[in-house]
Amino acid sequence: MTTRREFLVLAAASLAAPTAAKAQLDPNLAAKRKAAYEEALGKVVGGARVRAGRVKLQLPPLIDNGNSVPLSVAVESPMTAADHVKAIHVLTQRNPLPDVVSVHLGSRAGRAGISTRVRLADTQTVVAIAELSDGTFWSDSAEVVVTLSACLEEGLI
């Protein structure tokens, strides 16, 4: 499906001078981003099964500006030497690159999690995956709506 944003970009690119052609969207963009996401996911989990649960990914559902979106991940775990979270990965499905952050931690963290601020290029699904010390993977995802600010700087066209 073509989003409003992609439509606007394509429409503008088709109207603009040849210099704008550099910025023209690849018609296979959606498929390429999906493939990039699948590849990034594969690097994180290998062939392992990813189960829903244990992970809580928090993002505001409606976002003032995609340049800086508060994101936090918390994973349920006793965080002992025998049973803890080894890594937390955050991936996006429609950013130019799927990777956001990868956290490497251990029992000394006390609680498994991270709070940060991320860039979201578009309305999309964000995924957090936790790798546990027993080798299992758990995940949560969140749908976010990114709106464009009305009063952007630079010029109009």
Add this chain to the structure above:
Amino acid sequence: MTARAARLFLALSAARLFVEPAAAGEVPLSERRSGYEFMSRETRAMQDDDTGNPGTLWVLDGEALWKRKAGASDRACSDCHGDARESMKAVAARYPAFDPALRRPVNLEQRINACRVGRQKAPALAYESRDLLALTAYVTRQSRGLPINITIDARTRPFLEAGREAFFRRQGQLNLACAQCHDDHWSGKLAGSPITQAHPTGYPLYRLEWQGLGSLERRLRGCLTGLRAESYPYGAPELVDLELYLMWRANGMRMETPAVRP
């Protein structure tokens, strides 16, 4: 291209929004609201917590610069003004202020540069440079929580009137006045974004769109470009007059620097 195309779309929508003449009037005191109140919970939280507010990085830079010797005089701001937490308290809340030498109001950035050139014998800092923003943010931070306090006298009244006139004057290819959005339609939205009342309570502020700190003049220049009007250069008298009017219009509201805005 994405943003540009969207802006054209918004410009066209905005033009449609204002075909009917609107009654122009200033926002009554009881209804004045900071841009803070129009923001999402998350963006407010980003402003409220100093340890997570990215504007803190500039304020701390400003503190270091305040104490650093500069120019041929080999003096720091602190050598004359001492502890900014005392000496600069409430100062930014009364800027732009009248400069007797120039016989017109100057904004805080211009006041800082006048001190650098005149007293420290150092070159002026460029508008929007990290150092000028940092010093301005640090000085203004000393007014946080205090009310904006612009006093107008016979010397400054003509400049206030010039700023007011600019606020109500239709400008640019969209033929819009500031007042049409910020006095008459502040409860509405432009595309998905709330239209605010344009009270400059938090400058210099961290704007998520800028991904950095910026001055009120940067914002005003952005607004003018948005109207497809020709903008003024940084420090232009027209911009300072408008800043004076906006600060006067926000008299009594609390300073928030360093604020965060979308």
Add this chain to the structure above:
Amino acid sequence: MARAVVTVPAQAKRGEIIEIKTLAAHAMETGFRRTQLGELIPRDIIRRFTCTYNGVEVYRVDLHPAVAANPLIAFTTTATETGTLSFQWVGDNGYSVTEIAAIRVE
């Protein structure tokens, strides 16, 4: 100049989980933006953040261009002993910043 700010409690009880907040001054240029002339602006990001506690790594983050400018990283660690928490940000173009915080554990 303040290139990074860290917030760490000055003291804690042994075994207490403490909250740490860090901010680094960095544009996190994505490598996807273009100038008005259409030229690509090269990527310039922080790639790695590491927290060590008395020399032992306790928390590490790999960052990608999707992390917002002036990155905030907040996390927890267990107060084990009196000593030093060291925070290091390493990135493109030789960027490297280290901040240190002392903690007293009773």
